[in-house]
Amino acid sequence: MIKKIPITALRPGMNVVKVASDQWHHLPYLYSEPGIIESEQDVARLLELGYQEAFVDTGDQEGMSEETPLARVVAERKHDRERPERVPFREAISSAMVTYEDAMTHAMQIVQDAKLGRKMDYGASLETASAIVESAVSNPDTLVCLAKLSEFDNYTYTHCINVAAISVVFGEYIGMPREELVLLGVAGMMHDLGKTTVPARIINKPGPLTPIEREEIRRHPEYGCRILQRNSEIPAKVMRGVMHHHERHNGSGYPVGLARKDIPAFARILCLADVYDALTSDRCYKNAILPNKALGIMYGMRDQDFDPTEVQLFIKCLGIFPAGSFVRLNTGEYALVFEANSREPLHPKIRIIMDAEMKPIRTRDVDLTTQPGDGGAIEILECADPSSYRKDLINYLTAR
Ligand SMILES: [Fe+2]
Numbered sequence: 001m002i003k004k005i006p007i008t009a010l011r012p013g014m015n016v017v018k019v020a021s022d023q024w025h026h027l028p029y030l031y032s033e034p035g036i037i038e039s040e041q042d043v044a045r046l047l048e049l050g051y052q053e054a055f056v057d058t059g060d061q062e063g064m065s066e067e068t069p070l071a072r073v074v075a076e077r078k079h080d081r082e083r084p085e086r087v088p089f090r091e092a093i094s095s096a097m098v099t100y101e102d103a104m105t106h107a108m109q110i111v112q113d114a115k116l117g118r119k120m121d122y123g124a125s126l127e128t129a130s131a132i133v134e135s136a137v138s139n140p141d142t143l144v145c146l147a148k149l150s151e152f153d154n155y156t157y158t159h160c161i162n163v164a165a166i167s168v169v170f171g172e173y174i175g176m177p178r179e180e181l182v183l184l185g186v187a188g189m190m191h192d193l194g195k196t197t198v199p200a201r202i203i204n205k206p207g208p209l210t211p212i213e214r215e216e217i218r219r220h221p222e223y224g225c226r227i228l229q230r231n232s233e234i235p236a237k238v239m240r241g242v243m244h245h246h247e248r249h250n251g252s253g254y255p256v257g258l259a260r261k262d263i264p265a266f267a268r269i270l271c272l273a274d275v276y277d278a279l280t281s282d283r284c285y286k287n288a289i290l291p292n293k294a295l296g297i298m299y300g301m302r303d304q305d306f307d308p309t310e311v312q313l314f315i316k317c318l319g320i321f322p323a324g325s326f327v328r329l330n331t332g333e334y335a336l337v338f339e340a341n342s343r344e345p346l347h348p349k350i351r352i353i354m355d356a357e358m359k360p361i362r363t364r365d366v367d368l369t370t371q372p373g374d375g376g377a378i379e380i381l382e383c384a385d386p387s388s389y390r391k392d393l394i395n396y397l398t399a400r
């Protein structure tokens with residue numbers, strides 16, 4: 001499994017791996033040169049250079065890098081709240097799509113307002129966040145699917161909306177009241193507005209940043225709060241979420257270096273959603289990581305970046321195969337997951353859409369929990385890479 005560890009825990013023979021994400025390429029203390037650590041002198045040199053953390057591949061299957069152990073850990077989480085009755089996916093998806101598209105339009109508007117120094121329409125933000133909350137309550141899988149499969153390719157806007165949607169889905173899962181969820185959605189939409197103040201050449205730079213560029217990008221939470229201050233009606237809770245969404249559980253984040261429960265709850269939730277969306281999205285300088293692998297990596301970041309209980313709840317909320325996952329079956333066919341299953345994580349509801357040659361077939365829905373036990377059951381073998389099909393995949397979910 002891939003695990004994030006302090007450099008002080010690094011030992012000769014350990015295999016350092018590079019996990020590409022804009023989440024940490026501006027963190028100067030993350031050592032990410034892939035390769036085996038040869039000696040104690042190597043470790044001492046890295047400490048001397050100021051590195052504090054690295055991702056290593058422990059090579060074992062224990063943990064969350066493979067589906068089965070991932071399922072075990074998720075199923076073992078005891079305090080799973082009874083989920084309210086949901087609107088069936090096929091009924092909820094159309095209105096969720098309208099909500100998602102409206103939210104995209106709103107995201108473009110607030111980004112534009114921020115760039116031009118205009119006051120934003122906070123009432124419209126509340127309306128957009130309320131619609132996201134309605135969708136999450138009626139069927140959270142619709143939003144999780146749309147966050148992964150929608151055709152919009154502008155990361156700035158999709159990331160705002162995805163972080164809002166995933167945060168709200170998780171907030172709803174842990175039982176936050178509706179008014180709080182709306183504010184959490186607003187904070188999600190606005191969490192990175194401060195990046196509009198940072199020059200685009202720094203934001204989109206594929207290579208390593210200079211110390212000055214790094215410092216500039218690390219100021220975006222503060223810049224974001226400055227933009228929000230133009231609207232006096234924005235609650236302090238939203239401000240704090242935006243200000244602290246890059247703080248980390250072990251105190252290694254920014255801008256303040258808050259740790260553990262000193263990090264406001266909104267910021268801790270935004271941080272989980274932010275990392276998940278960044279890992280699973282295509283950027284100019286990396287390829288997206290498949291949803292189940294991303295959750296495995298996030299599990300390996302517990303204690304460092306995330307509270308261990310909270311990251312496990314987050315994984316349980318999204319499931320081993322989050323809605324929107326493209327999967328290969330034991331029949332050779334390919335399917336889309338449209339409903340995760342937190343009780344039986346390996347048995348979500350799926351829509352089979354392609355044959356073994358990846359040719360489209362007449363679709364059929366299968367609930368993997370209710371299959372004959374005669375040995376002929378359909379099983380998910382693995383997550384498949386949907387990148388070359390992404391434009392079409394969303395259509396399979398909206399078709400009846
Ligand atoms: Fe950010």
